[in-house]
Amino acid sequence: MSLRPALLACALALLCQPISAGEPARYRSAQEIIDAAPAEAWRTPDPANLLYLELESGRVVIELAPQFAPGHVANIRTLAREHFWDGLSIYRSQDNFVVQFGDPDGDDPAKARPLGTAKKKLPAEFHRASAGLRFDRLPDADGWAPQVGFVDGFPVGRDPKAGTTWLAHCYGTLGAGRSNEADSSIGAELYVVDGQSPRQLDDNITVVGRVIQGMERLSVIPRGPAPMGFYEKPELRTTIKAIKLASEVPEAERTPLQLLRTDSKAFAEATEARRNRRDDFYKRPAGHIDLCNVPLPVRAGVP
């Protein structure tokens, strides 16, 4: 049998590349570029913007985006500080779409958990003015938005005519569930995308952040009954031990990590290396990369 898992690993994981030392103009894989990125290409997220979702299986680390959803992020900080989610659950898991969590009894006034000092009503924050944002544009065509790229490590869509920018729904995106009214989300009910990017939701819902580590703890949660994945039986829900702000956690208990700056040369070069793969595996470089196919590298490390 000629297929060797080691080779298949390289082939399918797209992570290992032939290295021919001494060739000055040789192709460098995205991983090689990232590994060689200088210290200043990495950023340490602000602990006040990091949310730790603690599950039995471990910690999920989320970066919040107050520059896009200041009202929702402020409310989420309040809810976390007041332990709103502790003991609540992930009550929905729909295949190729989202997991959703918060208070499954939120619609029952007799059983709903009190919101404490958090606001009960917030304006929608679907998009914001592009002014004041550093935008690193992808040159690639996109069907969902006039322009796409990155702002502060987040994938975004952008409309130059309207002068607006919004967070895109990619794998790992954290959004605020709402009902039909645009202003019906307050950040207490949240969902994380774990399937093909549902970009039709872009600029239609308030996005509040992105999972940056531990996504695999959410994506393997058994799916609830079709079509929407809500668990009928409470015992099948996944309990949330706690959701905490990293800034409220003792330093020794924080998860030290850094993210590759999306305004760095290394990020642009790694993206180009993926857009046109020139290793021994690829027979036809795509010449394209989709916004939600661009990995946003994270590394363990103390600031």
Next chain:
Amino acid sequence: MSLRPALLACALALLCQPISAGEPARYRSAQEIIDAAPAEAWRTPDPANLLYLELESGRVVIELAPQFAPGHVANIRTLAREHFWDGLSIYRSQDNFVVQFGDPDGDDPAKARPLGTAKKKLPAEFHRASAGLRFDRLPDADGWAPQVGFVDGFPVGRDPKAGTTWLAHCYGTLGAGRSNEADSSIGAELYVVDGQSPRQLDDNITVVGRVIQGMERLSVIPRGPAPMGFYEKPELRTTIKAIKLASEVPEAERTPLQLLRTDSKAFAEATEARRNRRDDFYKRPAGHIDLCNVPLPVRAGVP
């Protein structure tokens, strides 16, 4: 607490729509269109093209695409008939990418399972001539291929200049793992996409089919160690009870299902209803749909 799970369900699952009886020109949701599709809009797949991947958690149903990969599909049929995969395993699960299965000892001549009468070498079948295929094109822009659409229920890319068509890597796509050589796959090692569509693999690898039911049995398989998801410990692998051709299974044990024809009016109308959602939830219809965001409806039912 104003957020009601029932409303959130509608909002996020995008499946329930307001019904205003009596308005002749009212918007119909994709689900309403599909529910009203006539019998001839549905097709019953050929049992000789259906593969049953039997896991402890249940059955995964795959439709093979012999019109795109005749050599590989013939080999897969032989391997299934000769019980090649029975007792082997899913030995890789990489988050936001693929699960991969076959013989984890395939690289060890002393331990590899014999291939029986299956061919040990096959030509690559990355694409085929477009001639002779009914192509239902999506009008939407795509960055990965000059044209995209559907052939016989499969999402495809198409190059009118080269006159070629290939199966696209979407959620649920089944491909034949290979090493660096284009002709190094024979269909014994297979992978299923369970993350954001890795379309850079299109026309770079032989795609052999698509999961049409039971995808959630694969997508929840715990991820193996990063970065590539291969299990180091054999006991963590998921055992394959059997992979069988439906045509070799007694009729009473088959899974009766039908697929919405991608050349039907209902399919085109449902896709348009998703491209421009006009229900009470959406504030801004996308005006676009991505190839891999188009659901390919399946229903239970006896032919």
